[in-house]
Amino acid sequence: MDFLLDPNLAYLFLLVGLLLGLMALVTPGTGVFEVGALFSLALAGYAVYNLLFNLWALIVLVLSIIPFVYAIQKPNRERYLALSILGLVVGSVYLFASDKWWQPSVNPILALISSILYAGLLWIVIKKTLQASHSRPSHDLSVLIGQIGEAKTRIYKEGTVQVEGELWSAHSQNSIPPGSLIKVVAREGFVLVVEKSSDSK
Numbered sequence: 001m002d003f004l005l006d007p008n009l010a011y012l013f014l015l016v017g018l019l020l021g022l023m024a025l026v027t028p029g030t031g032v033f034e035v036g037a038l039f040s041l042a043l044a045g046y047a048v049y050n051l052l053f054n055l056w057a058l059i060v061l062v063l064s065i066i067p068f069v070y071a072i073q074k075p076n077r078e079r080y081l082a083l084s085i086l087g088l089v090v091g092s093v094y095l096f097a098s099d100k101w102w103q104p105s106v107n108p109i110l111a112l113i114s115s116i117l118y119a120g121l122l123w124i125v126i127k128k129t130l131q132a133s134h135s136r137p138s139h140d141l142s143v144l145i146g147q148i149g150e151a152k153t154r155i156y157k158e159g160t161v162q163v164e165g166e167l168w169s170a171h172s173q174n175s176i177p178p179g180s181l182i183k184v185v186a187r188e189g190f191v192l193v194v195e196k197s198s199d200s201k
Contacts (some may be wrong), residue, residue, distance in 0.1 A: 048049075053095050059091075060087050061092060064075045064086075067080040081123065148184075154177060156172060168190070181197040
Protein backbone atom coordinates (compact mmCIF):
# COMPACT_ATOMS: atom_id res chain seq x y z
CA MET A 1 0.00 0.00 0.00
CA ASP A 2 3.03 2.28 0.09
CA PHE A 3 2.55 3.21 -3.56
CA LEU A 4 -0.69 4.96 -2.52
CA LEU A 5 1.41 7.39 -0.47
CA ASP A 6 2.82 8.96 -3.65
CA PRO A 7 1.33 12.51 -3.67
CA ASN A 8 0.95 12.39 -7.48
CA LEU A 9 -1.12 9.20 -7.39
CA ALA A 10 -3.11 10.41 -4.40
CA TYR A 11 -3.77 13.66 -6.27
CA LEU A 12 -5.17 11.75 -9.27
CA PHE A 13 -7.38 9.62 -7.01
CA LEU A 14 -8.60 12.79 -5.35
CA LEU A 15 -9.45 14.43 -8.69
CA VAL A 16 -11.30 11.36 -9.93
CA GLY A 17 -13.17 11.04 -6.64
CA LEU A 18 -14.19 14.70 -6.66
CA LEU A 19 -15.29 14.53 -10.30
CA LEU A 20 -17.40 11.42 -9.71
CA GLY A 21 -18.80 12.88 -6.50
CA LEU A 22 -19.92 16.06 -8.26
CA MET A 23 -21.42 13.99 -11.07
CA ALA A 24 -23.34 12.02 -8.44
CA LEU A 25 -24.76 15.31 -7.11
CA VAL A 26 -25.93 16.31 -10.59
CA THR A 27 -27.31 12.90 -11.61
CA PRO A 28 -28.22 11.10 -8.37
CA GLY A 29 -29.50 7.57 -8.19
CA THR A 30 -27.33 5.85 -10.82
CA GLY A 31 -25.08 4.25 -8.20
CA VAL A 32 -22.09 4.15 -10.56
CA PHE A 33 -20.84 7.64 -9.75
CA GLU A 34 -21.45 7.15 -6.03
CA VAL A 35 -19.48 3.88 -5.83
CA GLY A 36 -16.63 5.22 -7.99
CA ALA A 37 -16.42 8.40 -5.91
CA LEU A 38 -16.41 6.46 -2.64
CA PHE A 39 -13.65 4.13 -3.84
CA SER A 40 -11.44 6.91 -5.25
CA LEU A 41 -11.90 9.19 -2.24
CA ALA A 42 -11.15 6.30 0.12
CA LEU A 43 -7.80 5.74 -1.62
CA ALA A 44 -7.07 9.48 -1.58
CA GLY A 45 -8.15 9.63 2.07
CA TYR A 46 -5.63 6.93 2.95
CA ALA A 47 -2.88 9.16 1.52
CA VAL A 48 -4.22 12.26 3.29
CA TYR A 49 -4.26 10.35 6.58
CA ASN A 50 -0.66 9.18 6.19
CA LEU A 51 0.89 12.23 4.52
CA LEU A 52 1.28 15.79 5.72
CA PHE A 53 -1.42 18.00 4.26
CA ASN A 54 -2.29 21.68 4.21
CA LEU A 55 -5.35 22.39 6.31
CA TRP A 56 -6.14 25.56 4.32
CA ALA A 57 -6.26 23.54 1.07
CA LEU A 58 -8.65 21.06 2.65
CA ILE A 59 -10.88 23.95 3.76
CA VAL A 60 -10.80 25.38 0.20
CA LEU A 61 -11.85 21.95 -1.14
CA VAL A 62 -14.78 21.72 1.25
CA LEU A 63 -15.90 25.31 0.67
CA SER A 64 -15.82 24.86 -3.12
CA ILE A 65 -18.84 22.58 -2.83
CA ILE A 66 -21.03 25.53 -1.74
CA PRO A 67 -20.90 27.49 -5.03
CA PHE A 68 -21.23 24.19 -6.92
CA VAL A 69 -24.49 23.30 -5.17
CA TYR A 70 -25.74 26.86 -5.74
CA ALA A 71 -24.80 26.64 -9.45
CA ILE A 72 -26.65 23.38 -10.13
CA GLN A 73 -29.94 24.56 -8.66
CA LYS A 74 -30.70 26.96 -11.52
CA PRO A 75 -29.29 27.59 -15.01
CA ASN A 76 -27.17 30.62 -15.95
CA ARG A 77 -24.96 30.52 -12.87
CA GLU A 78 -21.71 29.85 -14.71
CA ARG A 79 -19.63 32.16 -12.51
CA TYR A 80 -20.45 30.05 -9.44
CA LEU A 81 -19.58 26.87 -11.31
CA ALA A 82 -16.28 28.46 -12.38
CA LEU A 83 -15.56 29.53 -8.78
CA SER A 84 -16.25 26.00 -7.58
CA ILE A 85 -13.95 24.46 -10.21
CA LEU A 86 -11.19 26.94 -9.32
CA GLY A 87 -11.51 26.05 -5.64
CA LEU A 88 -11.42 22.33 -6.38
CA VAL A 89 -8.34 22.66 -8.57
CA VAL A 90 -6.37 24.89 -6.16
CA GLY A 91 -7.40 22.87 -3.10
CA SER A 92 -6.47 19.53 -4.66
CA VAL A 93 -3.12 20.72 -6.08
CA TYR A 94 -1.99 22.16 -2.72
CA LEU A 95 -3.62 19.55 -0.47
CA PHE A 96 -0.40 17.62 0.15
CA ALA A 97 2.22 19.67 1.98
CA SER A 98 5.71 20.38 0.65
CA ASP A 99 8.78 22.15 2.06
CA LYS A 100 7.57 25.51 0.73
CA TRP A 101 3.92 26.45 1.28
CA TRP A 102 3.61 28.06 -2.16
CA GLN A 103 5.00 25.03 -3.99
CA PRO A 104 2.71 22.01 -4.50
CA SER A 105 4.09 18.56 -3.73
CA VAL A 106 2.38 17.30 -6.87
CA ASN A 107 4.46 17.32 -10.06
CA PRO A 108 3.72 20.74 -11.68
CA ILE A 109 3.33 19.29 -15.20
CA LEU A 110 0.96 16.59 -13.93
CA ALA A 111 -0.95 19.19 -11.91
CA LEU A 112 -1.24 21.55 -14.89
CA ILE A 113 -2.39 18.93 -17.39
CA SER A 114 -4.74 17.22 -14.93
CA SER A 115 -6.23 20.51 -13.75
CA ILE A 116 -6.91 21.72 -17.29
CA LEU A 117 -8.49 18.39 -18.29
CA TYR A 118 -10.42 18.19 -15.02
CA ALA A 119 -11.75 21.75 -15.22
CA GLY A 120 -12.64 21.45 -18.91
CA LEU A 121 -14.37 18.10 -18.53
CA LEU A 122 -16.24 19.18 -15.42
CA TRP A 123 -17.34 22.45 -17.07
CA ILE A 124 -18.64 20.71 -20.22
CA VAL A 125 -20.30 17.77 -18.48
CA ILE A 126 -21.96 19.83 -15.75
CA LYS A 127 -23.14 22.51 -18.21
CA LYS A 128 -24.66 19.92 -20.56
CA THR A 129 -26.24 17.99 -17.68
CA LEU A 130 -27.77 21.16 -16.23
CA GLN A 131 -29.07 22.26 -19.63
CA ALA A 132 -30.71 18.87 -20.12
CA SER A 133 -32.23 18.80 -16.65
CA HIS A 134 -33.66 22.33 -16.90
CA SER A 135 -34.87 22.15 -20.51
CA ARG A 136 -38.47 21.43 -21.39
CA PRO A 137 -39.01 17.86 -22.60
CA SER A 138 -39.14 17.64 -26.39
CA HIS A 139 -42.31 15.54 -26.17
CA ASP A 140 -44.17 17.70 -23.66
CA LEU A 141 -47.79 16.86 -24.49
CA SER A 142 -49.13 19.72 -22.36
CA VAL A 143 -48.16 22.16 -25.15
CA LEU A 144 -50.94 20.65 -27.28
CA ILE A 145 -53.64 22.11 -25.04
CA GLY A 146 -55.11 25.18 -26.71
CA GLN A 147 -53.82 24.23 -30.18
CA ILE A 148 -56.10 24.31 -33.22
CA GLY A 149 -56.25 21.24 -35.46
CA GLU A 150 -58.52 19.46 -37.92
CA ALA A 151 -60.91 16.56 -37.42
CA LYS A 152 -59.88 13.80 -39.82
CA THR A 153 -62.85 11.60 -38.90
CA ARG A 154 -66.12 12.17 -37.12
CA ILE A 155 -65.28 12.95 -33.51
CA TYR A 156 -67.51 11.99 -30.63
CA LYS A 157 -66.66 9.12 -28.30
CA GLU A 158 -63.64 8.50 -30.47
CA GLY A 159 -62.03 9.74 -33.65
CA THR A 160 -58.84 11.09 -35.17
CA VAL A 161 -57.58 14.66 -35.34
CA GLN A 162 -54.49 16.26 -36.80
CA VAL A 163 -52.71 18.71 -34.50
CA GLU A 164 -49.25 20.19 -35.08
CA GLY A 165 -48.76 17.92 -38.08
CA GLU A 166 -49.45 14.70 -36.13
CA LEU A 167 -52.46 12.41 -35.95
CA TRP A 168 -53.98 11.87 -32.51
CA SER A 169 -56.83 9.84 -31.09
CA ALA A 170 -59.47 12.17 -29.72
CA HIS A 171 -62.96 12.39 -28.27
CA SER A 172 -65.39 15.18 -27.57
CA GLN A 173 -68.61 15.83 -25.67
CA ASN A 174 -70.44 16.81 -28.87
CA SER A 175 -70.29 15.33 -32.34
CA ILE A 176 -67.81 17.06 -34.66
CA PRO A 177 -67.96 16.31 -38.42
CA PRO A 178 -64.82 15.46 -40.42
CA GLY A 179 -62.96 18.46 -41.83
CA SER A 180 -63.96 20.76 -38.96
CA LEU A 181 -61.43 22.83 -37.10
CA ILE A 182 -61.06 21.67 -33.52
CA LYS A 183 -59.44 23.03 -30.39
CA VAL A 184 -57.63 20.84 -27.88
CA VAL A 185 -59.05 21.51 -24.42
CA ALA A 186 -57.41 18.71 -22.43
CA ARG A 187 -55.69 15.38 -22.77
CA GLU A 188 -56.16 12.01 -21.15
CA GLY A 189 -52.89 10.19 -21.56
CA PHE A 190 -52.33 10.04 -25.31
CA VAL A 191 -55.97 10.83 -26.15
CA LEU A 192 -56.90 14.44 -26.78
CA VAL A 193 -60.13 15.97 -25.55
CA VAL A 194 -61.33 18.40 -28.21
CA GLU A 195 -64.17 20.76 -28.99
CA LYS A 196 -65.35 22.36 -32.19
CA SER A 197 -63.43 25.56 -32.82
CA SER A 198 -65.38 28.78 -33.25
CA ASP A 199 -63.43 29.25 -36.51
CA SER A 200 -64.50 25.83 -37.75
CA LYS A 201 -65.41 25.28 -41.38
